[in-house]
Amino acid sequence: MGVFILKRLLSAVPVLFMVAVIVFLVLRLSPGDPAVMIAGPNATPDQLAALRDAMGLNEPLLTQLFVWLGQILSGDFGVSLVSGQPVTHLIMDRFGPTLSLSIVTLIIAVVVAIPLGVVAAWQQGKLLDRLVMAGSVLGFSVPVFIIGYTMILIFARILGWFPVQGYKPLSDGFGEFAIRLVLPAVSLSFPYIALIARIVRTNVIEVMNEDYIRTARAKGLTERGVLMGHALGNAAVPIITIIGVSIAMLIGGVVVTESVFNIPGLGRLVLEAVLARDYTVIQSVILLFSTIYVFINLVVDLLYSLFDPRIRY
Numbered sequence: 074m075g076v077f078i079l080k081r082l083l084s085a086v087p088v089l090f091m092v093a094v095i096v097f098l099v100l101r102l103s104p105g106d107p108a109v110m111i112a113g114p115n116a117t118p119d120q121l122a123a124l125r126d127a128m129g130l131n132e133p134l135l136t137q138l139f140v141w142l143g144q145i146l147s148g149d150f151g152v153s154l155v156s157g158q159p160v161t162h163l164i165m166d167r168f169g170p171t172l173s174l175s176i177v178t179l180i181i182a183v184v185v186a187i188p189l190g191v192v193a194a195w196q197q198g199k200l201l202d203r204l205v206m207a208g209s210v211l212g213f214s215v216p217v218f219i220i221g222y223t224m225i226l227i228f229a230r231i232l233g234w235f236p237v238q239g240y241k242p243l244s245d246g247f248g249e250f251a252i253r254l255v256l257p258a259v260s261l262s263f264p265y266i267a268l269i270a271r272i273v274r275t276n277v278i279e280v281m282n283e284d285y286i287r288t289a290r291a292k293g294l295t296e297r298g299v300l301m302g303h304a305l306g307n308a309a310v311p312i313i314t315i316i317g318v319s320i321a322m323l324i325g326g327v328v329v330t331e332s333v334f335n336i337p338g339l340g341r342l343v344l345e346a347v348l349a350r351d352y353t354v355i356q357s358v359i360l361l362f363s364t365i366y367v368f369i370n371l372v373v374d375l376l377y378s379l380f381d382p383r384i385r386y
Contacts, residue, residue: 085367092363093145093356097138100352107154107350141356150357155349160357163342170240171338173250174330175323177258182265183316189266190273197278205270212267217326221260221333228256238335257334261326265319272315317373321366 108124125131129140144151150160193205229237235256241249328340335341339358346354 082371085364085371088367089360089363093142093360094138096356096359097141097352098134100355101134101137107352141353145357145360151353153346153351153354155346155351155354160354163354164339164358164361167337167339167342169242169338170336171327171331171340173243173254174257174261174327174336174338175320177254178261178265178323178326179316179320181258181262182269182319185262186266186269187273187312190270191277193270193274194277194281202274205274209267209271212263215263217261217264217329218333220263221257221330224256224260225333240334240336240338257330257336260333261323261330264326265322268319269312269315273312276311313373317369320369324362324366 108121108130122131129137132140141151150164152159153163156163189205189209193202196202225237228234236253239253241253243250327338328343330336331338331340332344339361343355343358345351346358
């Protein structure tokens with residue numbers, strides 16, 4: 074197992090290197106100039122040139138790339154071109170809200186989606202199954218920001234049950250922390266509930282047709298025992314895969330959701346950096362997201378062997 078983990082970690086190095094290079098080149102070759110964004114439209118050419126020189130933007134692309142990669146290897150993400158603050162500090166300040174939103178969203182999605190998928194498989198072809206599948210299509214088709222604004226209108230504006238926007242850290246009290254995460258987490262969880270429920274249903278139905286399921290029924294096991302004790306466990310590998318994919322997909326959803334609900338997380342940080350052409354922040358956050366994605370894939374691969382020991386061989 075240790076050798077497997079080491080191989081996966083070593084294989085991640087060239088992947089992350091390519092991500093860093095591609096992101097760097099795409100940002101540098103795309104339209105827009107951070108110097109213009111900072112100095113404003115009334116700046117003179119000399120002022121813009123001096124500002125670009127101060128930010129190192131007049132250096133050749135390869136020189137800029139190697140400088141940035143050297144900073145990363147030394148544990149330094151550089152300095153924001155706009156605010157002048159260390160990017161590491163900006164990321165740490167914004168990491169908490171994003172992590173909280175992602176964890177709560179994932180818990181809601183898994184807790185709701187797996188039972189829905191199992192019940193839909195159990196009631197295959199019946200009304201409940203059709204309702205679950207129709208709901209999953211709707212949940213996966215409607216954009217997250219539409220769901221978010223709808224929930225704000227109903228539960229915050231009309232009913233007044235929740236705050237409209239904002240975020241409170243856990244240090245301000247669990248009540249304030251939780252009540253401000255309910256709407257954004259539920260809104261963001263809709264597409265993942267839809268996706269996971271469909272995969273669970275499909276795989277449980279496939280497993281339910283296996284010979285050992287018929288044997289379990291012939292031995293007198295209840296339908297609930299067959300579903301929970303045999304079918305769900307043997308369908309776990311693809312379910313774990315789709316949960317891992319959902320965690321990766323959260324990255325895109327977090328950007329939209331944090332903007333809708335005014336949550337000061339990494340998604341908002343990326344959006345603000347894109348609008349300001351703050352190359353250093355964008356590069357660093359995307360590289361961080363890529364590292365998290367690689368780590369999640371490693372964890373998913375390790376979980377495979379726990380749920381299906383045959384994979385170890």
